[in-house]
Amino acid sequence: MNILKQTQKQETQSQETICQIHNLDLIAVDLDLSDQAQIKFFCGKCLVDKINNNKLTTIEQSKERIQQIKGQQQDIKIKENQARLNYYKNILDQIMDFKRFVDDTLEKMYKQIQQYMYPIQKEKQELQEYEYQLNYFEDIRNLSELYSQDEQKSQKLIQDINFIDEIQRQFELLFTSSEYFQTLDTFKNTRETIKDIMENNIIELLPLLITKNDSKTPSLSRICFNHKKEIIMIDMDSQNKNIEDRFVCVDCISENPLIKYQTIENVNKQWKEYSSESEKKLQKYKKENRVKKLELLNQIAQMRKNYNKKLNEISEKLIVEQYLCLNKTKESNQIKKNSIQTLNDQQLLKDLTQLIENQNGKEVESQIQIMTNLKNKDGNFKKDIEYHLESLKQYDQQDIQQSLDILKENSIQKTLILKLSGQIEQFKTYQQTEQNQKDQIILIKELQEFIDSANQCEYQLNLFHQIISIYQQHVQKIEQIQQNISLKQKDLVNNQEQPNFYDLNLSKIFNEYVNSFHNNSNQLKKYCNIQQLEKDLIKLAESNTNLEIDKNNQINSMQQQFNQELIDINGKLKQMEIECKNAKEQFEQATQEIINLKYLQEQEKIKIIRQSEEKQNQLRQEFSQKISEKELKLQEVTLKLEEIYKNKLQEDKLKKFELEEYQKSLTFSKTLKHNNCLLSDGGKVISEIINDGNSYYCFCNQAIPKTRKIQFAFQILSGSKFRFGIGLKDIVQKNNYMNCFQFGYGAYFIDESGKTCSHHIKDEHDKNLSFKFQPNDIIIIEVCIEQKFIKFSRLNYPEITVLQIDTAQELYPCLGGINFKIKIMDKVPVQLS
Incomplete structure (x- = not known):
């Protein structure tokens, strides 16, 4: 029994000397018992965690970290060497392309010079073999021509100068060619690639694998300011709270149990997710930007290549044409040196015939044919050069448009064209029969021609829109200059x-x-006028429709009122008919009584008859009087209806007059405003003069009437931030006419970004419920105290914004903003659209 107790005691002691977290021997003890109830023992790893320093680690952890870093270094070296091989290979390929271009250009120049030297050598040989023949009259004429010339210049040497200049220009093009600039771009791109590799090839030093103690609550290294305890949770949900007040300890949590806090571990997880997402977005943007720049560089290189290629073709054609002209000049000089004495019989007879015909005033057919051939050849040459220049212009326009498409978003048509091009590339990869392949080649050719035509059409449409814009700007400048000249003449x-x-x-x-310009641009003028007429026609049609709707609404309202009054009159007439019927029944009853009295005595009969007749006459008079009274009442009702209709028209006119008078009398208040707001133009214009970044507000003098709808309008003259609406004078004045675009601050506003401000409805406050506006716009405001709404609109725009208002207190027109200048309109303009 004692042995068993000793064994259990030894096992308990051995468990107490081993760390329960890391399963290592305990080597230290914590003697500070100020904030803990029991003694704590530590192993080696516990001591490292206690020190809490990333530069201090255990030997095992350091071995693992060394292995990880070596793996990272090896991966970085492999990627770095591959990248270096790639960009050096690109440099070698580009240098070889430039070398081939230089070799081809120099070889072409060498052949051109050889071709130019060949006729010179031939002429030199002919001069050496030429036998001098004496012809005194021809020689004396040539001598006279030499003496008559003021300055003797060799045309051949002048041609040599032009040819040498052309060769020099070709040589200079070597260092302005697309290959040369592409080689320089390769060096620059390589330099940027090296910088990018240097930024990305960084060894990530992983944090120490500190053992997580699940029994201890994670905390921050900072201390609570109020309770001097460690921070264990953070308030992430409360609004309008300082960042320092969001950190809480245990006592803070117990004092505010209703607030929802988040643990340090959860906040750390959210922060890592947010950082990771932000890094992904940044890398995606950098990648897209890099791809776009690379496309633009390739496009510019292609532009240089196409441009220089076309210029070289034009230069070659000019050199060849110049060489042919040189040969013709040499042939004509050779003819001048010959004499008719050296011609054979056939050539002598032919030339004499032509000379005689020329002296008789006839033009020789051979000369006509020669001149015609020369003119046709020169015409073809000019057309060829014009064709190449037009192609160069089209290439230039297409390349510029493609470069602009890279910088901005593609249109829907351009996207469809790109998809069609990609579909053609997929067609080429399909394996098909020989017949289907021929049909496919024809289809691909037609589609390619269609894509070229579509691109050309899109470029021409963009060019047409640019021409229209430039034309309109130029017309404005012409009108401005004409106005200046007219003003100057009036001043004189x-x-x-x-x-x-x-x-x-x-x-x-x-x-x-101006007359010449308008004659040449008549079609453009018609096109712009048609556009403006269409816009004006649409505005007029909408205005006419609105007027018709208002007119019909007024007519319907008056018709309903008239019908109601007519129903009342019909009811009264029916009542009168009932009364007449009763009177008639009484009359018949009296007549019956007279018949019944026939059997009475004559005196009584006469008496009764007289009484009956009197009564009957009385009833007739009463009946006639009642009918007259009813007719008078009917006339009175008719007159009242007419008077009601006239009063209604007069009341409508009066309301319209009162609306206009209210707008005319509306002025900004000299007292109900911030001191930074300056009034001018008799209180019709207000501007903010300090421009310190704060928003200031001003009321108008006239309050909003409580019995009808009212309208007023403001025009934005200049500024950057504007707010329009109505406000409660006492609340805004209490806030010193500043920062009123807040909930509960006594204002109902819209601002230039489309946001709304409501004093008492949160669902309508700080929401994008309104339209946007800018300087020179006219804002029209309609307020109805009885129906409790305010309506905002912008002149010539269909958007309308309606807010509910609190009418418990008196409301005034109010506006404000930053660096603004606003004018009250004398008259509310008619809304056309």
């Missing part, structure tokens, strides 16, 4: 001065240019 007339010659000449030349 007012000052009784005579215009000088230069002013008259300037006006004359400018008017001639």
